[in-house]
Amino acid sequence: MAEIQLSAGTVSYEDTGGDKPILVLIHGVAMDGTLWRHVVAKLREDFRCIVPTLPLGGHRRPMKEGADLSVAGVAGLVAEFLEQLDLRDVTLAINDWGGPLSLVAQGRDQRIGRLVITSCEAFDNFPPGVPGKNLVMSAKMPGGLNFAFQTLKLKPMRRAPMTWGWMSKRPVPHDVMDGWLSQLWKSPEIRRDLRKYILGVPPREDLMNWAEKLREFDRPALVVWAAEDKVMPPEHGRKLAELLPRSEHVEIADSYTLIPEDQPDQLSEHIRSFVLKN
Template identity: 55%
Template sequence: MLRVELSSGPVDYQDTGGEGPVLVFTHGMPMSGTQWRKVVPLLGGYRCVLPTLPLGGHRSPMKPDADLSQAGMARLLGEFIEALGLDDVTLVLNDWGGGQFLISQGRAQRIARLVLVACEAFDNFPPGPAKAMARVTRIPGTVWLLTRLMRLPAVRHHPGGYGGMSVRGIPDDVLDDWFAPATRSRAIRRDFAKFATGAPGRRTLLAWSERLREFDRPVLVVWATQDRLMPREHGRRLAELYPQGRLVEIEDSSTLVPEDQPERLADVLLGFLADTGAEPAGVEPGEPA
């Protein structure tokens, strides 16, 4: 695992390296790059960079005064991309949708393409049942309690929570890894709570969403037909909002499309990249990958 020091604190990341076009993958709360463990091996010829953002699954806490609101997290993502000197980036989001606010915050200069995979959008921050969790995390000690409750199979696999994010089911060892940092560290729990309670009000979210129309580069919207958290109509609305948006729906999947349909998602992503001029390294333009 690599690490870069940013203004808010350290951010760990994985980097497959290589000369291919750069894909930056983000994750949900409190997840990590393991969210993409089934997809990245299918993307030969591309440099895949996977930061572990401070959404609760990070190993090292942020500075106490770090801005971990939705806008702050978007700016942190932009700073990460700048710190690594990445250009012509394809930014890929799943679950957490706040990476779109790089556009609203005027920090999208290095983003050449955007891929939105069943993620938060419009005023759906946080989505569904997570709204209640966000409210209770304002109470001291509730994140600690949540980490303990997540040890119980009936809680961790409940369809109204993480159990509803995948039709295949998230493996226990993966869930253990995602929740381990907050289980061990009070400072990580502090960061977890700051992000969970960091969404602005509905009016602000919708105003930020309107600014997404300014992004005039290719956008692929991939939506899951069995998603309980991200409304199906949001996929269509996003594809219409972005000037160069296109929509693909994937059957037999919930929010975590990389978990449920990794091969199908990789195929759709590779087709989009090829269509928009991001051929993999070692393949001549127009030649099959």
């Protein structure tokens, strides 16, 4: 893992290297870049895969105390990451977390040559579904986040609808999830960072404006949605595809939100085909 200094603090990332088309793969809340491990294994021979671990709870090093870790603030770190590494004509792929869509509205999408949007927050579905609302409730209670994540040491709790049960159709391997949650279990500063994010959702008007601004993204976009998603409504995928002027839309069966976990082979092939023809 490499590290880079951004305005909010130190961010770690995986970079498979090489002079190949660049994929930057973005994970969601209380995860790290290993969400994309199966996709990276499939695509690394043909693409340079760069996978940052953002300050969304699965990170290892706390951010600066005064860092802006709101939804828009963390999305801005994605743009800063691309700028610091001087990455251009990037294919930006997101799953679960929809914050990077705001980069179009912020006018910080110049380095993005293509978008791959897989099941994620969109429109006013921030925080998303039952798991998201459970996190917000926990973040508002003193000690609530600590309690919520300590319960996930009990493996059966990981498949409850209010936690991870509706996120992936197949259980995330326990060793992978342990890695995602380890710092949330023991670091008050990491929980502080996550609390900032959870409570930093902008007003509904701003969220809807982010979506509307996608009409101005004039580069190729691929929208891949889980047909059985219980947290990110499939109709949101269809609506995003309608907004984007140069979009393709695919629904993947037998998957929930975390398509990189449930159907990495199909997702990898859709990404490969999309990038190579665009």
